[in-house]
Amino acid sequence: MCRRSVRALALVLAFGFVAGACSDGDSGDRADEAAPSSTETTAGTVAPDTTATTAVPDTSTTTTSGPTATTGAPGSTATTRPPAARATTTSRATTTSTGVATALPAGDRCSVGPQAPPPARVAADNATALAFAPDGRLFFAERSGTVRVFQNGAVKEFARVPTVTTEAGGGYSERGLLGLAISPTFAADRFVYAFVSHPDRRNQDIVRWTDCAGTGGALTTLVRLPAGNTCCHKGGRLEFGPDGKLYATLGDEHVPGAAQNTGDPRGKVLRYNADGSVPADNPFGAGNPVWAYGFRNPFGLAISPAGQVAVTSNGPSGDSGSPRTGYDVVFDNVRAGAGHQWPYCYGYSHRMPTRLEPDCGAGQVEPSWSSEATTTVPTGAAFIDAAGPADMAGRLVFCNYNGGMLILTPGSPHATVTKGPAECQLDVVQGPDHAVYFSDPRQIYRH
Numbered sequence: 001m002c003r004r005s006v007r008a009l010a011l012v013l014a015f016g017f018v019a020g021a022c023s024d025g026d027s028g029d030r031a032d033e034a035a036p037s038s039t040e041t042t043a044g045t046v047a048p049d050t051t052a053t054t055a056v057p058d059t060s061t062t063t064t065s066g067p068t069a070t071t072g073a074p075g076s077t078a079t080t081r082p083p084a085a086r087a088t089t090t091s092r093a094t095t096t097s098t099g100v101a102t103a104l105p106a107g108d109r110c111s112v113g114p115q116a117p118p119p120a121r122v123a124a125d126n127a128t129a130l131a132f133a134p135d136g137r138l139f140f141a142e143r144s145g146t147v148r149v150f151q152n153g154a155v156k157e158f159a160r161v162p163t164v165t166t167e168a169g170g171g172y173s174e175r176g177l178l179g180l181a182i183s184p185t186f187a188a189d190r191f192v193y194a195f196v197s198h199p200d201r202r203n204q205d206i207v208r209w210t211d212c213a214g215t216g217g218a219l220t221t222l223v224r225l226p227a228g229n230t231c232c233h234k235g236g237r238l239e240f241g242p243d244g245k246l247y248a249t250l251g252d253e254h255v256p257g258a259a260q261n262t263g264d265p266r267g268k269v270l271r272y273n274a275d276g277s278v279p280a281d282n283p284f285g286a287g288n289p290v291w292a293y294g295f296r297n298p299f300g301l302a303i304s305p306a307g308q309v310a311v312t313s314n315g316p317s318g319d320s321g322s323p324r325t326g327y328d329v330v331f332d333n334v335r336a337g338a339g340h341q342w343p344y345c346y347g348y349s350h351r352m353p354t355r356l357e358p359d360c361g362a363g364q365v366e367p368s369w370s371s372e373a374t375t376t377v378p379t380g381a382a383f384i385d386a387a388g389p390a391d392m393a394g395r396l397v398f399c400n401y402n403g404g405m406l407i408l409t410p411g412s413p414h415a416t417v418t419k420g421p422a423e424c425q426l427d428v429v430q431g432p433d434h435a436v437y438f439s440d441p442r443q444i445y446r447h
Helices: 006-015 256-260
Strands: 121-123 127-132 138-142 146-151 154-160 177-182 191-197 203-212 215-226 238-240 246-250 268-272 290-293 298-303 309-313 329-334 378-383 396-400 406-409 416-419 428-430 436-439 443-446
Touching (some): 138 177, 215 246, 246 298
Parallel strands (some): 154 215, 298 378
Antiparallel strands (some): 146 154, 203 215, 238 246, 246 268, 298 309, 428 436
């Protein structure tokens, strides 16, 4: 019988209850379950119009085949010995292209001009990700597959992308439109990026549109990643760093050992060039997008203007013999090439019952903060600058589906947290006006 944990119930509330759902870590979510048939229908696709989006005024595109970004040469070994992976999904990350974005029209008729800040509340349906353009417009991704933008005082549809938000049989799932990022050179290229679960339930994609006055066109698939054949641990966050590189998170997809294998993209922070190719200076070799490893389900990602990287990750929920609740974690200074203990340990370096070695992996990093026995379900995160609200200024803040925002203060041996607004349940971002914006399943709030 399927047993639901506290974490699963919280996520069901966040993502929508479906009868028959299993909590992650239960027998219904084993990594050795059969993969869905390639002929099954894509039940759960929300957008009735399955076309990708309305094109920009000049809709001409050129189809090119992008470079392949493998996750390490065949036969490459992990930095530590991983358990055997049982998943039937591929562990390759590939870079593909379904079209090249067109150049901006002459005279820049796609510009909307400087924008006033959004109001105190904006209606939104499960806004999983928020991102500001430099002109002041707020873009937000709704999990069902729609990207919207607040511009000229109102919300408008920017683009739709096909996705699924349930499993094939109608069960609970963490799939959908999960991440959003704005190009650091947006004024010149107008690129908007998203992380989305493919309707085939086998893949997840990093895609890109070109904005023209609030309409997305020239949809391009830059990176294809494995989705796993179970409900959960999809990751899906996107952020650009001050180095101009695109960072993405991918969960372990219920294959804990994959998180320690640096030749596998699962359980990782990945790093790409803006065109989806792999930077030559990534830490694990040519063509390998892995930048940091050892995460279970990294569902929050923040990068400061100085390049400090923070990740929130959901706790173990019974995986690999761990406790069934609690032990959600935050790493506030993730570095290139570093390991982060999963699945050897959970919380503050508590070893798994099955781990015989006396440590959590040689040199691997302990979380800055752990919820320990309490379940918080951490989600989006943001570094707030010194001009932000007084209670958050100069701090890392992160949303939690259970309990709202927590504001982190670094400390030794561990960081401490104080409570922020309860409505911060899905994502958080600081706007150009230095106000902090965050979302719950119904609205976006300004603080």
